[in-house]
Amino acid sequence: MPARSTVTARQARLGAELRKLRERAGPSIREASEITGVAQSKISMMEAGRVGVSAERVRHLASQYACDDPALVEALVAMATERGPGWWEEYREAVPTGYLNVAELEHHAAELQTFQGAHIPALLQTEEQMRGVFASSVPLLSEEQREVRVRFRLRRQEVLNKIGYAALIHEAALRIRAADSKVARNQLLHLIEQSEQPQVAIRIVPFEADGFAGISAPVVYANGPVSQLDTALVDTAHGGAYLGAEAQLHRYRVVLRTIEKMALGAVDSRDFIHRLVHQM
Known part of the structure; x- marks a missing residue:
């Protein structure tokens, strides 16, 4: 072979x-x-x-x-023994390889948990939010490249139909505007709508949460079929790092548990987002 x-x-x-x-x-x-x-x-x-x-x-x-x-x-x-290419392989020549690896990770996860401090999680973004994000990419993307990435990200979101997803989102991410106020408002409304889905849990970490300094790196934690096959995907300045060593996994389990303690409950988080909508 x-x-x-x-x-x-x-x-x-x-x-x-x-x-x-x-x-x-x-x-x-x-x-x-x-x-x-x-x-x-x-x-x-x-x-x-x-x-x-x-x-x-x-x-x-x-x-x-x-x-x-x-x-x-x-x-x-x-x-x-997994056979056949995943749907993401259709995009191999169209998007960066890192995008394909993320989609593959999400597809095979039993559950997903994420913390995002400055951005709305990709799986919870509206289409217009995505366009705003990709419009500010460095280097700049052509309109065709941006649209391909939007379609790819929308396809990724289909994973929410089959697994549990828990998102810890800092208040900063809710307030940073990827585009204009209309897009920002619709994004917040979309988060509220998604939070009402039984398989989706959204919890907000407010600015006034105590002891949050030093916890900033975005992370996605994917549960495998057994705990040894869990994966922590951590954003770095040079792309995503896929971590699978037990000490690394333990560290990010602790990080996420620590953030959970600082976050509002699910109902309070939904009310919090509602208040931000009314302030716009």
Whole structure:
């Protein structure tokens, strides 16, 4: 099987999990090759996500690495045997690769939670809000590029029809205008409407919340089928960082729990947004 020319974030994560199984068991790649009967180069390519892995091979490696967590093994088997491109692949030549990886992450998540300090979460934006956001992109985008990204983001929002979504949004994000006052008002009304959906929870962190300093990086936390396969996606100046190490996941679970304690409840958050609408 030829090596992949492009490795998605999910394929890279599967490889990383296979590497974790080996490293927890102790053997080097050379020793693992002797134990499993798989060529060293093949093990390296699998752990880098550069080649596919069959269900049989995942189970074989897990057995040889003495993994005693059947739920984790079966979750890895499911990752390895996913077939067919996702809808986002239709956009591979049209939007940045990072957009595709986010859509893939959302599609496979069991639940999603996010904190946004300066922007309305992408999955909760109105179409006009999106246009305002993309109009200020650096470098500037053509009208055609902006419209493609709007269509892509709208398609991403379909995930809200199938999983639970919890959004922690700072008051600053509600007040920053991506476009004009009409767009801003409609965006707030849309948040109210979305907050009434049973699968969507929106909670606001007001300016007067105590002890909020230092908690600012936007984060998306995606629950996997087992906790070991959770992912924290953290925005950085150079793109999104996909974190899957247990210490990293624990850190962002704590961060989100801390923000939750500062946030208003669901009903109070809805009332808060209503008041902002009336002030406009």
